[in-house]
Amino acid sequence: MSTALKPRLLSNGAEWTFDLIDTYDRAIREIAVGEFGLDCYPNQIEVIASEQMLDAYASLGLPIGYPHWSFGKEFIRNEHMYRKGMRGLAYEIVINSNPCIAYLMEENTMAMQALVVAHACYGHNSFFKGNYLFRQWTDADAIIDYMVFARKYIMQCEQRYGEEAVEAVLDSCHALMSHGVDRYHHPAPLSVEAELQRQRERESHAWKQFDEIWRTVPRKSSEGDRRRREPDFPAEPQENLLYFIEKHSPRLEPWQSEIVRIVRKMAQYFYPQGLTKVMNEGWATFWHYTLLHRLFDKGLVDSGFMLEILSSHTNVIAQRGYAQRGYSGINPYALGFAMFTDLRRVCESPTEEDRQWFPDIAGGDWRKVLDFAMRNYKDESFIGQFLSPRLMREFRMFGIADDENEEALVVEAIHNEDGYRRLRRLLASQYNRDNLVPDIQVVRYERRGDRSLTLRHRQHRGRPLDESASEVLKHLQRLWGFTVRLVTVDDAGKELSTRELKGA
Amino acid sequence: MSIIIDRRLNDRNKNAVNRQRFLRRYKEQIKRSVDDMVARRSITDMEQGGEVNIPARDISEPTFHHGQGGSHETVYTGNDRFAEGDRIARPPSGGGDGGGEGQGDAEDDFVFSLSREEFMNLFFDDLELPDLERNVLGDVRQFKMRRAGYTPSGVPANLSIPRSLRNATARRIAVGASARRELDEVEAALAEAPTPELEARAEELRARLARIPFLDEFDLRFRHRVREPMPVARAAMFCLMDVSASMTEDKKDLAKRFFTLLYLFLTRKYEHVDLIFIRHTDNAQEVDEETFFYGTQSGGTVVLSALKLMQEIVAERYDPTSWNLYGAQASDGDAFGADPEKSRSYLEEQLLPSLRYFAYVEVPDEPEHLGSLAHAYARIDSPKFAMKSVTARGEIYPVLRDLFSTEAA
Incomplete structure (x- = not known):
């Protein structure tokens, strides 16, 4: 049989050429778009050398970035690990842009290039285009242009104000980057006209409600009232620290505010990636696996090709147990791939247990179910919704509670009948951003007084801030220019401690 | 696609x-x-x-994040022994991330x-060669040509045509200005009422304008070049070492380190550095590097012989006016009789004037003990001379820094 198939093979041997990449890309596209209906941005495949891959690492995967020492540090670290052989390079980097840019390394064999094309150019690509978080928060059409602007702007600032001044601002912004994202869309600001209209309506409403009798009720001391007339600013606590600084810092020069804005935009751009690590990688891995198997089924590649793909695939989705050497938490590739594969299984050949746990989707059309999941979930909700008991058993998951008041650690739940739901909830909350990033918000800006800024850190289940918080506070103070204060409160809102940094 | x-x-x-x-x-x-x-x-x-x-911590980029403490849960994989409600002793490090499952977050260097x-x-x-400045200003024998604007005289090969023509144009405009103005007026008058006088005047003015030469001798400009002194970009480094029986392998190793560092340093400052190795016991020899460091020879110690040999080599092959000469001597400091004193005076009077720098490194048996040679050398009073005592490997680099640090020079 194999002799009959041979003439149809796309290629022989490990060497790749540009023509071959194109051939494979067409074949994979035919399957991905034609047969499975994946919706992708156009692809731009770029072949690069390993040094360039290191470069791309350091600049967070973006093809262009502004100069900053921290990227140099990242570069040096990666280079060192790579040279020492402690770490291989990723086979690919893919950028959420339109067209979707994917980097292929020249050292890869043809089989690996095909794997990368399937993984990045059709897997990640369709995820970027479909997932609601990416649709909501990133603008794939504009990101490259924006980075070009950012780089140019920052380099101009360096010329005008000196590298050190720019570096200081960037350092401070980077320290606050994780608190520089919007998680909800703000309503568009009202126009002056609409604002006036609203005020008039409110007045007339108050006027209609006017009742002489209320004037006879004695007021509280008017003295205190007058002082309180200046309302707290901001009216609502603000969680986007960088945004607040950009708009309200009393000390920042316009160019400094623009730099804050640039860093904030970058943080926002990367925000969805942090929330969808498991899904994104799982989706891409699932599709490279599915697409390449389909290539094999169609007789376009031989078993040598598949063996190479599979050995690499198995490495990627390896999940070690807690007691094994080299355990470093749950591998997002492994969990994501397993979940999407399991979802397909639940649709195609559901067991009794699946029918009980997933009555809506058991026995359904797997492509629709997977597409729906990809579009409308993030890691937290995806796991909370779709992690099946079967997977928990396969991964042999168990949850451990660590309470500082307890002497010992307690096994909270394991993969048994009692534990499934709790375990699933625990794992899902592990991917909840609120559990990872401390809740710190701006609560007060003393506009008429000493211009001090007060932040409130609400402890999450008694978890304190790390020591480095005082360093971050220094950065915040540098941006703000006046006194900054960080008040820590517990879950109930009781004040626990205050750190203060006096302004100059 | x-x-x-x-x-x-x-x-x-x-x-x-x-x-x-x-x-x-x-x-x-x-x-x-x-x-x-x-x-x-x-x-x-x-x-x-x-x-x-x-x-x-020196290169940390701080962010707000959770520290240890409080309560939280973590999900692990690969359960092989736990049932719900099991209690696990906290790992000794205290408040770790869970059952000590290889979650070592220790910050690596x-x-x-x-x-x-x-x-x-x-x-x-921030190391600098002593006397580098004198090099530039003082006894310099090499020159290079450098452009220095334009000059009114020179050889034809250096003629600058654009400059010359620019001057000529300017001159023609300036010299002919009054004539041209008058010619304009006359021509205007002629157009209104032609008279023979005006006719003649116009003719005369035209002739005058035509007589202005297109290019005059004082328009010419030549590219000017000046000779500029250039520092000698080559150096010779003399390595002198005592190889008498008292110099053990360890001491030689220290000496070698010192010579190597000095050599590396000189190669950064000079395009070309010659190395001359002189070893001595009671008589001195010029040898190659291999023999210098690893050859065995034993005998007494006469330092003066090495200095004399160095002087001979300088006279023979390295003219101090065209070479930057450096001397580096290593010894355990043992010298006998009149030798130290003679060596000192020879070095100070004969050698030093032609050298850029002479460094003496002593590798004594005990750190605090100075050899007789060091005692003698200590009386040399010259900015070109320095000496240090070294007993451990780690001291070599600081000593070199000391000898050549920018302030000291």
Whole structure:
């Protein structure tokens, strides 16, 4: 049989050429778009050398970035690990842009290039285009242009104000980057006209409600009232620290505010990636696996090709147990791939247990179910919704509670009948951003007084801030220019401690 | 469909600038590490790059994040023994992330490699050659030509045509201005009412304008070049070492380190450096490097013989006016009889005037004990002379820094 198939093979041997990449890309596209209906941005495949891959690492995967020492540090670290052989390079980097840019390394064999094309150019690509978080928060059409602007702007600032001044601002912004994202869309600001209209309506409403009798009720001391007339600013606590600084810092020069804005935009751009690590990688891995198997089924590649793909695939989705050497938490590739594969299984050949746990989707059309999941979930909700008991058993998951008041650690739940739901909830909350990033918000800006800024850190289940918080506070103070204060409160809102940094 | 682009030929060093900034920012820490490293290193790989450790906190980028404490749950994989409700003793490190399952978050030192160039730069940073300045101003025998504007006289080969023509144009405009103005007036008058006088006047003016030469001799400009003194870009380094029986392998090793560092340092400052090795017991020989460091010979000690040989070689092969001469001597300091005193006076009076610098490094048996040679040398009073005592490997580099640090020079 194999002799009959041979003439149809796309290629022989490990060497790749540009023509071959194109051939494979067409074949994979035919399957991905034609047969499975994946919706992708156009692809731009770029072949690069390993040094360039290191470069791309350091600049967070973006093809262009502004100069900053921290990227140099990242570069040096990666280079060192790579040279020492402690770490291989990723086979690919893919950028959420339109067209979707994917980097292929020249050292890869043809089989690996095909794997990368399937993984990045059709897997990640369709995820970027479909997932609601990416649709909501990133603008794939504009990101490259924006980075070009950012780089140019920052380099101009360096010329005008000196590298050190720019570096200081960037350092401070980077320290606050994780608190520089919007998680909800703000309503568009009202126009002056609409604002006036609203005020008039409110007045007339108050006027209609006017009742002489209320004037006879004695007021509280008017003295205190007058002082309180200046309302707290901001009216609502603000969680986007960088945004607040950009708009309200009393000390920042316009160019400094623009730099804050640039860093904030970058943080926002990367925000969805942090929330969808498991899904994104799982989706891409699932599709490279599915697409390449389909290539094999169609007789376009031989078993040598598949063996190479599979050995690499198995490495990627390896999940070690807690007691094994080299355990470093749950591998997002492994969990994501397993979940999407399991979802397909639940649709195609559901067991009794699946029918009980997933009555809506058991026995359904797997492509629709997977597409729906990809579009409308993030890691937290995806796991909370779709992690099946079967997977928990396969991964042999168990949850451990660590309470500082307890002497010992307690096994909270394991993969048994009692534990499934709790375990699933625990794992899902592990991917909840609120559990990872401390809740710190701006609560007060003393506009008429000493211009001090007060932040409130609400402890999450008694978890304190790390020591480095005082360093971050220094950065915040540098941006703000006046006194900054960080008040820590517990879950109930009781004040626990205050750190203060006096302004100059 | 998909676009495939070959980017392999693009710039591969996008991060060079970021890397430089990182190095600059952490120069202090890096320098301390380099000092450490030099103390540990063997000479053969001194010229390679190196690995530098910086404590992680020095290059941290702080963010707000959760510290230890409070309560939280973590899900692990690979359960092989636990049932719900089991209690596990906390790992000894206290409040770890869970059952001690290899979650070691200990901050490792930040390690990276320096290229040879970066390494050497940091290695010899803020060291300067003494007397380099005199080199430029003083007894200089080499010159180079440098452009220095334009001059009204010169050889035809240096004629600057654009300059000359520009001058000519300016002159023609200036000299002919009054005539041309008058000619304009006359022609205007002629157009209204032609008279023979006006006719003649116009003719005369035209002739005058035509007589202005297109190019005059004083329009000419020549490119000017000046001779500029250039420092001699080559050096000769004399290594003098006592190889008498009292110099053990250890002491030779120290001496070698010193010579190597000095050599590396000189190669950075001069395009070309000649090495001359002179070893001596009671008589001196010029030998090659191998024999110098590893050859065995024993006998007494007569330092003067080495200095004399050095002087002979200088006279024969290295004219002090066209070579920068450096001397480096290593000895355990044992010298007998009148030898130390004679050596001192010979060095001070005969040799030093023609040298740029002479460094003497003593490798005594005991740190505090100075040999008789050092006692004698101590009386040399010259900015070109320096001596130090070294007993351990780690001291070599600081001593070199001492000898050549910018302030001292």
